[in-house]
Amino acid sequence: MKACDVCGKKSIIQKSGAHRYGGGWAMRATKKRKVWEPNLHSVKVTHDGVRKTMRLCTKCLRRVKAEMAKKVAKKVEKPAKGLHFCFNKSIQFF
Numbered sequence: 001m002k003a004c005d006v007c008g009k010k011s012i013i014q015k016s017g018a019h020r021y022g023g024g025w026a027m028r029a030t031k032k033r034k035v036w037e038p039n040l041h042s043v044k045v046t047h048d049g050v051r052k053t054m055r056l057c058t059k060c061l062r063r064v065k066a067e068m069a070k071k072v073a074k075k076v077e078k079p080a081k082g083l084h085f086c087f088n089k090s091i092q093f094f
Contacts, residue, residue, distance in 0.1 A: 005054040014033075016032055040055045040056065
């Protein structure tokens with residue numbers, strides 16, 4: 001069975017059977033089995049120095065990408081706003 005490795009989201013089985021214009025047979029019709037699958041993606045993830053392939057649902061994949069973006073943003077230092085240095089070493093404010 002397909003399932004997300006992080007949150008455990010898995011397939012759902014639905015049975016539908018009511019027919020339109022069925023008259024007295026509308027609710028006694030044969031039940032059809034429908035399987036709803038989660039939207040899974042195979043992703044290579046590095047965790048504690050070990051690289052492995054995981055199956056993640058779209059919601060968990062978005063969460064992982066957002067956490068990675070936050071880590072990268074912390075590493076990159078942003079220049080101070082409003083201060084620009086020129087070649088003649090004078091400070092200009094814009």
